[in-house]
């Protein structure tokens with residue numbers, strides 16, 4: 001469903017930014033679901049909201065030179081896209097992965113605007129990253145890279161301007177190095193990053209937040225269908241931050257997680273994945289998931305990460321990366337009896353896969369709603385930093401849980417109000433958009 005205004009804006013974006021496939025995909029999905037809102041609120045077109053909301057307020061692209069362990073100079077490309085500040089300081093992660101380019105960072109930054117709006121906290125949207133691959137690098141190389149990255153980034157961020165966090169390839173180690181460099185350059189102890197270590201301003205439960213939040217969201221979808229995680233077989237793609245804690249929470253609610261993956265392949269363990277082994281391999285030893293099958297005899301490793309979707313399961317939690325689950329994988333999941341998909345990753349399902357889930361009327365939670373727990377808890381970290389206080393794990397987890405319940409309710413109600421009951425893609429896009437659009441209109445043409 002699309003109207004002329006939406007089509008015109010999408011066409012302009014495609015002409016202006018040729019080759020940015022992921023950005024076109026994210027923008028088209030959001031704008032298409034806004035058609036009924038635009039028909040109802042004429043002011044949106046008059047105020048040029050779609051043209052403005054799709055164009056980042058600011059994009060910073062910079063050189064990141066660093067010296068590797070052999071003494072050779074390496075150069076990467078860093079960027080920060082400050083997308084929209086209508087609701088608060090720009091907020092969104094930093095990704096270090098060889099695939100990083102403007103299309104990927106723009107799609108992530110664009111999604112972040114609506115996700116952050118859904119949390120109910122005062123946060124604008126942004127995203128950043130570099131085409132740097134931390135895999136296989138020594139700690140010293142990663143430190144030198146992070147320091148060089150921050151030596152440019154520091155002048156564009158501040159606790160009330162732009163507060164980055166982690167994402168793929170950026171965990172506690174990288175955040176620590178970037179925080180240290182910021183503090184050294186500016187001589188200010190500000191909460192300019194979230195996902196910090198607990199000793200220097202991090203929030204309890206931030207590490208767990210995205211994965212836990214995704215499961216809390218899924219639990220709400222299941223409750224609406226008089227179901228739960230109890231005794232369900234769950235497949236979780238990825239074995240990074242989001243995947244590990246999604247698996248942990250699903251298990252604590254009585255589910256059995258039978259498969260996890262990384263970019264090289266997946267492990268299947270009918271007895272249930274031993275999460276302590278995955279955590280040690282991934283968080284401590286930084287090894288490949290294939291090592292799991294060498295240690296745990298009941299498990300099998302298979303090459304190729306997309307094969308994970310052929311494993312019959314009740315619930316799928318895609319938590320690795322964008323477009324990891326295509327139409328064929330979606331059809332296989334449905335055929336094998338999958339009743340719920342909640343996205344821990346950003347845009348892991350292709351548009352064709354999303355259509356399969358919506359047509360099958362299974363419980364489907366899109367990433368911008370289902371994985372909003374990470375940024376929500378980053379918002380809670382910012383609040384604690386401003387107060388110079390630390391809340392307990394239970395306090396943060398309780399707030400996170402309530403936020404996820406609210407996001408589900410908000411998306412569900414918006415879907416109903418705009419005549420697509422049960423369609424949480426439309427619901428999340430519409431509810432997230434309306435708040436930002438109203439704030440933008442209130443701020444005048446800026």
Ligand code: NDP
Pocket residue numbers: 166167168169170171210238239240241242243261262263264305319320321322324344345346371372374375
């Ligand atoms: P991590 O770097 O901790 O883990 C990423 C995982 O995904 C790894 O297992 C990695 O495998 C796998 N992966 C990465 N790229 C690919 C690829 N091209 N194909 C297959 N697998 C891949 O990242 P996070 O867990 O933080 O992020 C995962 C997803 O969740 C991303 O989409 C991110 O944007 C999203 N997200 C993260 C949030 C957070 O708080 N961290 C918040 C909200 C969303 P390998 O090690 O082999 O590369």
